Amino acid sequence: MLKIIVAMDQERGIGFNNQLPWSIKEDLKEFKRLTLGHGVIMGRKTMDSIGKALPGRQNYVVTHQSSLPYEHINIVHDINKFFCDKQFSEDLVYVIGGASLYKMALNYVDELIISEVKGTYTCDTFFPSFNEEDFTLNSVVEFSEFTQKRYGRKFK
Template sequence: MISFLWAEDENHLIGRNNDLPWRIPADLKYFKETTLGHPIVMGRKTYESIGKALPGRTNVILTRDENFEADGCIIFHTKDELLKWSKEQQKEIFITGGAEIYRLFMDVVDRLYVTKILHTFEGDTYFPEVNWDNWSLISSKPGVKDEKNPYDYEFRIYERK
């Protein structure tokens, strides 16, 4: 199963200058808890924004750069290579960004994990358009708003109809 996991604001903004436009530690904790023990797939720019392989997960990078290397990561150069590899995995695979990678796999994704931040921010990267008619909301849980997590937000999970 291929899943997307991302956080977005009310306008579908997901990034600013190759970083997150907000600080919500509870969302980072959710990301870690959800993906731990599973393969995570990201583009080169997303990997570079993190700066290292995330522990406890198989880190997979999709890049057109044939010379790109990253310690502790599996590198693929085409969608087809990655999909072939994904069929051999016995676990849910999480695509974690960025926008170009989400767009590339929109036709094959089975599940969406969305942290919806009920606020608007400034930024430069937006999640690709989703045809919500193809998706069913299976779970929605409000996040805790407090001094460390200063925005209203919800953890939503959708499955393809």
């Protein structure tokens, strides 16, 4: 199963200068709770912004490069093949960014977990729009600084 997990502001902003524009401990705690013990797939720039493999998770990094200076990662060259052929051993893999990977993954994921951060921030990277008719809003949970919405795919 594939899921997108993303935090975005009210204008769909997700990043600025390859960093999160906010620091919300409660959202990071929720991200860790959900992703721990599962696979995560990210683009190279997202990997660069994190700076190391996320512990307790199988880390996949999409890149055209043959190697990267990080330990405990799996390099993915063909993202469509990865998604279509389910080239991962975990039962659940979270797509964790960035924007271009989110855009590609929207056609394959079973669920979207969106943390809508309250307010707007200076951003240069945005979560792509998606056809909400393809998804059903299954739950809404209010946190102090964000609202978590879960959307399930209606059909594939």
